[in-house]
Amino acid sequence: MRVLVVEDERRMAAALQQGLQAEGFAVDLAHDGVDGLHQAREGGYDAIVLDVMLPKLSGYRVCERLRQEQNWVPILILSAKDGEYDQADGLDLGADDYLTKPFSYVVLAARLRALLRRGPTRRPAVLHAGDLRLDPARRRVFRGEAGIELTPREFALLEYLIRRPDEVISKSKILEHVWDAYASTDLNAVEVYVGYLRRKIDAPFGRNALQTVRGVGYRLAGDGG
C-alpha cells in the first residue's frame, strides 16, 4: 500500500515515513501544499496523509482541489488544531478522517488501514431544490448562477432543510439539529435565522422557497419556491 505524506516539518515528515514504513506502508513525502497536490494528482496512492498548516497551499485547499477534480483518494488530515470546527471544516471539504497531533503511529496506521479497506468514497453531490443549490463539500450556495454568502449557522440551517425537501419541520426539531441540543437557545432563534436566510435565498430573487407552515414549523419547497 502506497501512501503520500504531505508535511512541511522535515523531522515530523521523516518520523512519519519511518513510523508508517515500520507498519508496512510504502511512503512518499511532499513538503508543501503545491508539491503535495501535484504528487497526489499523479495518482498511484492508496491514501494521503495531509498536514493542515502547509506552505504555499494549506491541507484544506489541497483536499478541496482534489475533490473538485473528482479525485476520491482516501485522505486523512493531520492537524495540531483540535477545535470541533476545524474538524468539521476538514470533513466538509472532503477528507475521510482526521487525527490531531500528537498521535501514535499505531493509531495512525490503524486509521489508514480502515480507510484503505473502505477505498475511495465519492462525497455527497450538490444538493438541489429547483435552482437553489447547496454544495456541502465546497460550502457554497447558489440561486441560479448567483453565489450567496451565508454564515455558518445559516448554512447549517439551509443544509438541514434542503436535505428534507417539502417536509414540514418543527422549530424544535430544527433547534435540536442545527443548534447544539444542549444549547440554551430558544425557539425565537430559529425564527430569527429563518428570516436571515429568506433575506438571502428568497427575497432578492422574488422567490418563496422557505415557507412558514403556521403553527407547525417550516418547509423548504423542493422546486425552489
Ligand code: CA
Ligand atoms: Ca505543518
